[in-house]
Amino acid sequence: xxxxxxxxxxxxxxxxxxxxxxxxxxxxxxxxxxxxxxxxxxxxxxxxxxxxxxxxxxxxxxxxxxxxxxxxxxxxxxxxxxxxxxxxxxxxxxxxxxxxxxxxxxxxxxxxxxxxxxxxxxxxxxxxxxxxxxxxxxxxxxxxxxxxxxxxxxxxxxxxxxxxxxxxxxxxxxxxxxxxxxxxxxxxxxxxxxxxxxxxxxxxxxxxxxxxxxxxxxxxxxxxxxxxxxxxxxxxxxxxxx
Amino acid sequence: xxxxxxxxxxxxxxxxxxxxxxxxxxxxxxxxxxxxxxxxxxxxxxxxxxxxxxxxxxxxxxxxxxxxxxxxxxxxxxxxxxxxxxxxxxxxxxxxxxxxxxxxxxxxxxxxxxxxxxxxxxxxxxxxxxxxxxxxxxxxxxxxxxxxxxxxxxxxxxxxxxxxxxxxxxxxxxxxxxxxxxxxxxxxxxxxxxxxxxxxxxxxxxxxxxxxxxxxxx
Numbered sequence: 169x170x171x172x173x174x175x176x177x178x179x180x181x182x183x184x185x186x187x188x189x190x191x192x193x194x195x196x197x198x199x200x201x202x203x204x205x206x207x208x209x210x211x212x213x214x215x216x217x218x219x220x221x222x223x224x225x226x227x228x229x230x231x232x233x234x235x236x237x238x239x240x241x242x243x244x245x246x247x248x249x250x251x252x253x254x255x256x257x258x259x260x261x262x263x264x265x266x267x268x269x270x271x272x273x274x275x276x277x278x279x280x281x282x283x284x285x286x287x288x289x290x291x292x293x294x295x296x297x298x299x300x301x302x303x304x305x306x307x308x309x310x311x312x313x314x315x316x317x318x319x320x321x322x323x324x325x326x327x328x329x330x331x332x333x334x335x336x337x338x339x340x341x342x343x344x345x346x347x348x349x350x351x352x353x354x355x356x357x358x359x360x361x362x363x364x365x366x367x368x369x370x371x372x373x374x375x376x377x378x379x380x381x382x383x384x385x386x387x388x389x390x391x392x393x394x395x396x397x398x399x400x401x402x403x404x405x406x407x408x409x410x
Numbered sequence: 411x412x413x414x415x416x417x418x419x420x421x422x423x424x425x426x427x428x429x430x431x432x433x434x435x436x437x438x439x440x441x442x443x444x445x446x447x448x449x450x451x452x453x454x455x456x457x458x459x460x461x462x463x464x465x466x467x468x469x470x471x472x473x474x475x476x477x478x479x480x481x482x483x484x485x486x487x488x489x490x491x492x493x494x495x496x497x498x499x500x501x502x503x504x505x506x507x508x509x510x511x512x513x514x515x516x517x518x519x520x521x522x523x524x525x526x527x528x529x530x531x532x533x534x535x536x537x538x539x540x541x542x543x544x545x546x547x548x549x550x551x552x553x554x555x556x557x558x559x560x561x562x563x564x565x566x567x568x569x570x571x572x573x574x575x576x577x578x579x580x581x582x583x584x585x586x587x588x589x590x591x592x593x594x595x596x597x598x599x600x601x602x603x604x605x606x607x608x609x610x611x612x613x614x615x616x617x618x619x620x621x622x623x624x625x626x627x628x
Binding site: 190191193194197200210211212214216218219221222223224225226227228231282283284285286287288289291295296299300301302303304305306307308310314316317318320321324376378379381384 | 443444446447450451453454455457458460461464466467468469471540543545546547548550553554574575576577578579580581582583584585587588589591593594595598600601603
């Protein structure tokens with residue numbers, strides 16, 4: 169297959185998948201709606217004798233839920249019912265992976281933009297319907313930071329989607345991963361909750377405490393590439409339709 | 411309040427959804443999801459526009475600044491007359507003719523209380539001092555209320571004075587990581603606050619030992 173043919177196949181598959189898997193946005197809306205309701209209690213709060221309770225509002229919970237949605241959605245793409253749907257259009261494994269990579273980027277873009285805008289929905293709701301005195305909005309005034317922030321949200325979601333895609337591919341490769349990976353994830357979550365794993369906290373800081381946009385871009389895209397490389401290698405032995 | 415906001419948003423959403431569904435004459439399941447998706451997108455866009463149109467009243471932006479010696483210093487050294495009057499937040503003047511006065515408070519976050527005896531008769535003068543309080547780069551002094559003090563029969567009630575709830579909006583963490591803004595404030599400048607009671611020396615003040623009350627000059 170020539171490069172031009174591959175490009176054409178990828179494009180065709182991408183648009184087909186976008187149409188076919190539009191239902192994923194249904195779960196996105198539900199996920200974000202639940203996260204917005206959870207956010208009504210504030211992302212954090214402090215209290216002081218003189219002023220009382222101060223709640224801090226941001227769409228952080230929506231973002232975290234969207235990361236989870238991206239992970240699960242990407243994982244779903246590798247499951248049999250979803251793979252069967254793309255059967256008619258798959259030219260080879262590479263075109264399938266590339267179209268999935270682009271499809272997940274598109275999902276991440278929509279998920280990221282809606283997560284960002286949901287912050288305004290949350291703040292308007294708090295202002296209009298809650299009996300709180302507003303102290304400040306802390307709006308970002310620098311257009312460069314706004315653009316960098318939106319791109320970063322999309323990159324983070326894409327990264328989680330790639331992780332989900334990799335996990336799904338590994339499960340296809342060896343069924344033992346279906347038990348192993350959830351166990352590792354649950355174990356990690358318990359360690360984080362118990363604050364006993366310095367390594368996991370360092371991984372979190374490596375991605376989410378980076379103040380240079382260029383480094384965030386490099387770290388996330390490198391992770392995405394690595395995940396897709398592992399996915400491609402692990403499913404290489406499989407036929408297009410297993 | 412959560413229920414009210416959810417209901418209102420649900421109603422707005424249903425209106426947009428119904429409009430989108432009717433306009434597009436969408437079919438079956440695919441049409442439903444499309445209508446749902448575009449309704450949600452519409453709601454998000456409308457909210458974003460509303461956010462920038464709303465007259466969001468905010469506290470004055472101000473950096474923490476030093477405002478002279480501690481209030482405690484003035485009280486410990488008996489130099490209350492040198493306190494900047496700008497720090498007086500509330501004052502009460504009562505005429506009390508009794509010989510005994512019970513001091514009651516609900517011991518919830520009440521500031522330290524200094525009692526000063528005076529030769530004046532029937533005097534019961536209370537001043538609440540408060541230095542500016544800063545949080546997150548905002549001067550929130552205007553949001554603090556001070557205690558509620560009432561005199562009834564032979565007791566002076568100093569009531570818990572905060573029940574307001576406040577909100578500070580923050581950008582989401584991917585924006586915060588490229589700016590100086592943090593979710594929880596780094597700068598949290600508590601303004602000192604003190605209650606100063608001036609009372610006739612012939613009035614016997616009664617209070618419990620656990621109350622934060624200090625007699626000046628003793």
